[in-house]
Amino acid sequence: MAKKISNTTSTLQLNFEQDKPKRKMDGAVLYRIQLIIAAFLFLIGTLLLVSFGSSFFVGVSDQSEVERGVVDTIKGSDIPIKNFAGLLGAKIAHFFLFKTFGWSTLLLIPLFYLSALKVGFKKEIYSLERLSWQVLFYILWFSLLAGFFVFSLDLPHSIGGGVGYFVNEKLYQLLGYLSIFVIGFGGFIFLVLFYQLNPKKAVVAAPLAAEEEDEEEEESLFIDEDGPSVHVDNDDLQEFRPIVPPVVEEVVPEMEAPVEVPEEVIPEPIVAEEKKEDDLDFTYKVADVADEVIEEEPTPVSREIKANDLVEQFGLYDPTADLPKYQFPTIDLLKEYDQKNQTSQVTMDELKANKEKIVETLLNYGIGIQKIEATIGPTVTLYEIVPKAGVRVSKITSLEDDLSLSLAAMGVRIIGQMPGKDTIGIEVANKNREMVPVRAVIGSEKFQKSTFDLPITLGKTISNEIFVADLAKMPHLLMAGATGQGKSVGLNMLLTSLIYKKHPATLKFVLVDPKKVELSLFNKLERHFLACLPDSAEAIITDTKKVVSTLNSLCKEMDLRYDKLKDAGCRNIKEYNQKFINRRLNPNEHDFMPYIVLVIDELADLMLTAGKEVEHPIARLAQLARAIGIHLVVATQRPSVNVITGTIKANFPARLSFKVMSKIDSRTILDAGGADQLVGMGDMLLSMGSEVIRLQCAFVDTPEVEDICDFIGNQQGYTSAYLLPEPDSEEMGGQDRGDFDPSDRDSFFDEAARLVVMHQQGSTSLIQRKLKLGYNRAGRLIDQLEAAGIVGSFGGSKAREVLVKSETELEEILKNL
Numbered sequence: 053m054a055k056k057i058s059n060t061t062s063t064l065q066l067n068f069e070q071d072k073p074k075r076k077m078d079g080a081v082l083y084r085i086q087l088i089i090a091a092f093l094f095l096i097g098t099l100l101l102v103s104f105g106s107s108f109f110v111g112v113s114d115q116s117e118v119e120r121g122v123v124d125t126i127k128g129s130d131i132p133i134k135n136f137a138g139l140l141g142a143k144i145a146h147f148f149l150f151k152t153f154g155w156s157t158l159l160l161i162p163l164f165y166l167s168a169l170k171v172g173f174k175k176e177i178y179s180l181e182r183l184s185w186q187v188l189f190y191i192l193w194f195s196l197l198a199g200f201f202v203f204s205l206d207l208p209h210s211i212g213g214g215v216g217y218f219v220n221e222k223l224y225q226l227l228g229y230l231s232i233f234v235i236g237f238g239g240f241i242f243l244v245l246f247y248q249l250n251p252k253k254a255v256v257a258a259p260l261a262a263e264e265e266d267e268e269e270e271e272s273l274f275i276d277e278d279g280p281s282v283h284v285d286n287d288d289l290q291e292f293r294p295i296v297p298p299v300v301e302e303v304v305p306e307m308e309a310p311v312e313v314p315e316e317v318i319p320e321p322i323v324a325e326e327k328k329e330d331d332l333d334f335t336y337k338v339a340d341v342a343d344e345v346i347e348e349e350p351t352p353v354s355r356e357i358k359a360n361d362l363v364e365q366f367g368l369y370d371p372t373a374d375l376p377k378y379q380f381p382t383i384d385l386l387k388e389y390d391q392k393n394q395t396s397q398v399t400m401d402e403l404k405a406n407k408e409k410i411v412e413t414l415l416n417y418g419i420g421i422q423k424i425e426a427t428i429g430p431t432v433t434l435y436e437i438v439p440k441a442g443v444r445v446s447k448i449t450s451l452e453d454d455l456s457l458s459l460a461a462m463g464v465r466i467i468g469q470m471p472g473k474d475t476i477g478i479e480v481a482n483k484n485r486e487m488v489p490v491r492a493v494i495g496s497e498k499f500q501k502s503t504f505d506l507p508i509t510l511g512k513t514i515s516n517e518i519f520v521a522d523l524a525k526m527p528h529l530l531m532a533g534a535t536g537q538g539k540s541v542g543l544n545m546l547l548t549s550l551i552y553k554k555h556p557a558t559l560k561f562v563l564v565d566p567k568k569v570e571l572s573l574f575n576k577l578e579r580h581f582l583a584c585l586p587d588s589a590e591a592i593i594t595d596t597k598k599v600v601s602t603l604n605s606l607c608k609e610m611d612l613r614y615d616k617l618k619d620a621g622c623r624n625i626k627e628y629n630q631k632f633i634n635r636r637l638n639p640n641e642h643d644f645m646p647y648i649v650l651v652i653d654e655l656a657d658l659m660l661t662a663g664k665e666v667e668h669p670i671a672r673l674a675q676l677a678r679a680i681g682i683h684l685v686v687a688t689q690r691p692s693v694n695v696i697t698g699t700i701k702a703n704f705p706a707r708l709s710f711k712v713m714s715k716i717d718s719r720t721i722l723d724a725g726g727a728d729q730l731v732g733m734g735d736m737l738l739s740m741g742s743e744v745i746r747l748q749c750a751f752v753d754t755p756e757v758e759d760i761c762d763f764i765g766n767q768q769g770y771t772s773a774y775l776l777p778e779p780d781s782e783e784m785g786g787q788d789r790g791d792f793d794p795s796d797r798d799s800f801f802d803e804a805a806r807l808v809v810m811h812q813q814g815s816t817s818l819i820q821r822k823l824k825l826g827y828n829r830a831g832r833l834i835d836q837l838e839a840a841g842i843v844g845s846f847g848g849s850k851a852r853e854v855l856v857k858s859e860t861e862l863e864e865i866l867k868n869l
Contacts, residue, residue: 081368086171093164094165097162097163099137099140100144100148100157102136103141103142104145104148104157104158105136106134106135106136106141107146110134150214151213152195152214153192153212153215154198154211154212154213155194155211156190156193156213159187159191166183167180185246189246195212196235196238197212197216197239198213199211199219199220368633368634370633371557371558371629371633372558374557374770375557375767375770377768379763381551381552383494385756385763386495387491387756397485397486398433398482406435406480407424409458410437417454419439419443419448420443427515429512429513429515430514430748431481431748432463433482434478434514435479435480436473436477438476445468445469445476448466452464452466452729461481461483462729463479463735464479464481465478465746466478471743485748488750489751490750490752493518493549494548494552496518499520504521505524505525505647506683507521507522507550510546511545511747511748512747512750513746513747519745523649524681524683526683527678527683528684528704529683529684530700530704530706530708531687531688531708532687532689532691532708532710532721533687536732537711538710538732539689541749543570543653545749546651548752548760558647559581559649560647560648561581561582561583561648561649561651563593564651564658565592566654571653573757573758575590575761577765578773579773582773582774583775585776596658599662601779602776604779605776605777606650607669609777610680613645613681616642620637620642624679625645628645645681647682648682648683649684649685650673651685652687653687655696656688659695663817667697667700670686670700691720692717706739707723707738709721709737710735711728711730711731711732711736712728714728722739735748736749794869797836798832801836803823804819804830804833805862807822808842809856814852815834815851817830819833838852841856841865843855
C-alpha cells in the first residue's frame with residue numbers, strides 16, 4: 053500500500069481501498085480475453101508488416117492479380133502470388149499503398165504492436181491515446197504532402213496513395229502550386245494545438261510532458277498494494293509542486309508557503325495554510341471512523357471484498373460444472389428437407405386472381421380501394437389494402453364471409469387495422485402450403501444468437517420471418533386447439549427449442565401427460581431435464597392421482613424459493629442466480645436455482661377428474677411463480693369456460709390457439725375471433741397483450757424428437773431427476789376432521805348424503821355444483837360424511853369411494869345419527 057504523505061492521505065487511501073474491489077473483474081477470464089485480444093492485435097501488425105515489406109519488392113509482379121474482381125479471385129488463377137502474405141497480403145498492401153494513404157500507412161504497424169503490448173502485458177512505452185491521435189493525423193497529412201510531390205514531379209503513385217493524389221489534384225485546380233502552403237498550414241495548426249506550444253511554458257515544458265505521459269502511472273501508486281510508495285522531501289517541494297496533480301497538493305499540509313508558479317500551469321492558487329487546521333480536524337475524524345467501521349463489523353463493502361477474493365481464487369461459480377462434458381444437441385439430428393420443394397408455391401396468376409376478386413367484391417358493396425399490396429407467407433398470403441376516404445373499417449370487416457365465398461378459399465381472415473400501419477389486412481390461405489421444417493428455425497441465426505432467458509421458436513410469421521420469443525417474459529402460455537390441428541407438435545417444438553438452448557443445470561421440466569403417449573418421448577431426459585416427486589416411479593406424470601400432489605409440490609417449491617430470495621435481498625431469480633454465481637451468497641443456505649417449466653398436455657381431463665383441486669394450485673402458480681422462475685405451459689383441446697376458468701385465464705396473458713371449431717371457442721381462448729378461420733396443420737394465432745400474430749408452426753417429426761432425446765440420454769447425467777419437495781399433508785388431506793359430532797353437523801348434511809349415495813360419487817365439486825354451495829362449505833360436508841362413514845378417505849384427484857350402496861341403508865344411518 054502507498055505510504056501516507058500526511059494524515060489527510062488516509063481518507064484518500066481508504067477510498068481507493070474501497071473502490072479497488074469494484075474495479076476488479078473476473079481475474080482469470082479477463083486475463084485470457086486480454087491475451088487473445090493482444091495476440092490478435094499483434095497478428096494484424098505482423099500481417100501489415102509482411103504485406104507492406106513484400107509489396108516494396110514484388111508488388112509489381114502481383115499487380116495483375118490484386119486488380120481482379122471478387123468473382124475472378126474466387127475462381128482462382130494460374131499466376132502465383134509472390135507476396136509473402138499471399139493473396140490477402142497483396143490485396144491489403146495494394147489497398148493501403150495505392151488506393152488510400154500510401155507509405156504513411158506504415159505508421160499503423162507500431163500502433164498495433166504497442167496496443168498489443170498494453171492490452172496483453174499492461175505496459176505502455178508511450179501514451180497510447182496520444183499516439184493514436186498522432187498516427188491518424190500523420191497518416192493523412194503525410195499522404196497529402198507526398199501526394200503533392202507525386203502530382204508535381206510524377207513520382208511513384210504508392211508514395212502518397214489514392215487519397216493524397218486525388219486531394220492534390222483538386223487543390224491544384226483551385227490554387228495551383230500554392231496548395232503546398234495549405235498542406236503545410238494544416239500541419240502547423242496540429243503542432244500548435246496538439247503539442248500546446250507556448251513560450252511561457254518553455255521552463256517547465258519537460259516536467260509537463262513527463263506529467264502527461266506518467267499521469268496514469270502516478271495514480272497507480274495509490275491503487276496498487278504492492279506498488280511503489282510516494283516520498284517527498286521538504287527540500288524538493290519547490291521543484292515537485294508544479295507537476296503534482298491537484299489532489300496530491302491538497303494532502304500535503306506541511307508546506308510552509310504556497311509556491312509561486314504561472315497560472316497556466318496550476319488553474320487556481322492553492323493556499324494550504326489558511327485551512328490547515330480545519331482540514332486536519334475533518335480528515336482525522338473521517339479516517340478514525342472509517343478505521344473503526346472496518347475493524348468492528350464487516351460492512352457490505354468488506355463482504356464484497358471477500359466475495360471478490362473468492363472469485364479471484366476459485367473463479368465464478370459454474371452451475372454446469374456437475375456435467376462438464378455435456379454436449380448440446382446438434383443440428384444434424386434434425387431432418388434436412390429438400391429446400392427446392394419447400395419454396396412457396398403461390399404463383400403470380402394466383403396473386404393477380406385473388407387481388408381482382410378482392411377489389412371486385414369490395415366494389416360490389418361500394419368500397420373503393422386506393423392501394424393493395426400482397427405479402428406471401430408459408431400458409432397464407434396477406435393482402436394489405438388502403439380504402440378510399442370515407443370508408444368505415446367496420447364495413448370491410450363485416451364482409452369476411454362474402455370474401456371467403458368470392459375467393460373460394462378457406463381461412464379468410466380480416467384484420468381491422470394492421471398494427472402500426474394505416475392499412476387493413478386480409479389473410480387468404482394459399483392453395484399450396486409450404487411446410488416449415490424444424491431445422492430451418494432451430495438453425496436460424498436469429499434463434500442461435502438469441503439471448504433470452506428461455507428462448508422458444510415456434511415457426512414463421514406470415515411474412516416468412518423466424519419467430520423467436522422469451523417464455524420468461526410471457527410468462528405463462530395457454531394453448532388450445534381441436535384434435536389434429538397441431539397442438540402436440542407445437543408442444544414438441546416448444547420443448548425442443550428450449551433443449552437446444554439451455555443446459556440441464558439451468559432448466560427443468562415438469563411434464564404432465566394424462567393421455568400417456570404425447571410426452572412419453574421425453575422420458576429419456578429424466579436424468580438431465582426432468583423434475584418429479586421423490587417417490588415417483590416415472591418422471592413424466594401420467595396418473596391423474598399424482599397431478600394434485602405435483603402441483604402442490606410446485607407451490608411449496610415456490611414458497612421455498614421466495615424465502616431464499618427474501619434472505620438474499622433479491623427480487624427475482626435472475627438477480628439471485630447472478631449473486632450466487634458471483635459467490636455473494638452462502639452455499640450452506642443458498643443454491644443455484646434452475647428455471648422450471650410445467651407443461652400440462654390436456655387440462656380438460658384434469659378439470660373433469662379433479663376440478664378445484666387442480667384449478668387452485670394452477671391459479672396460484674400462475675399468479676406468483678414468475679419471479680422465481682417457474683413458468684406454465686397449459687394445453688387443452690376444448691377451450692370451454694368450465695375448463696379455462698376465469699381464474700386460470702386471468703393469469704395467462706399469452707394465449708396460443710390452433711384451429712378451433714367455433715367462434716365461441718376462439719373468443720374463450722383469445723378474447724377475439726379468428727381461430728375458427730385457421731386452416732389447420734400448424735396454422736395458429738399467438739396473442740400477447742393487444743397484438744395477435746399469425747404463425748405457421750414448424751414441423752418436428754417424432755423420429756427427430758427421439759434422436760434428440762437419445763443423443764442427450766446417452767450422455768452422462770445426474771444420479772436422478774430433479775427432486776421437488778414433498779407436499780404438505782394438510783394440502784393433500786383437506787382440513788382437520790376430528791371426531792364427528794352429530795349435533796354439530798351441517799344443515800345440508802342429510803341432503804348431501806343422499807346426493808352422493810344417489811350418484812355413487814363422493815366429490816366436493818358434485819356437492820358444490822348440485823347444492824350451489826361454496827367450495828369451503830362443500831369441503832366441510834365431505835369431511836363430515838367421511839367421519840360418519842358414508843364416504844371413504846381422501847384419494848387424491850379421484851372422487852372418494854361411497855361406502856353406502858343404497859338409499860335404504862343411508863336412511864337407517866341418518867335415523868341413528
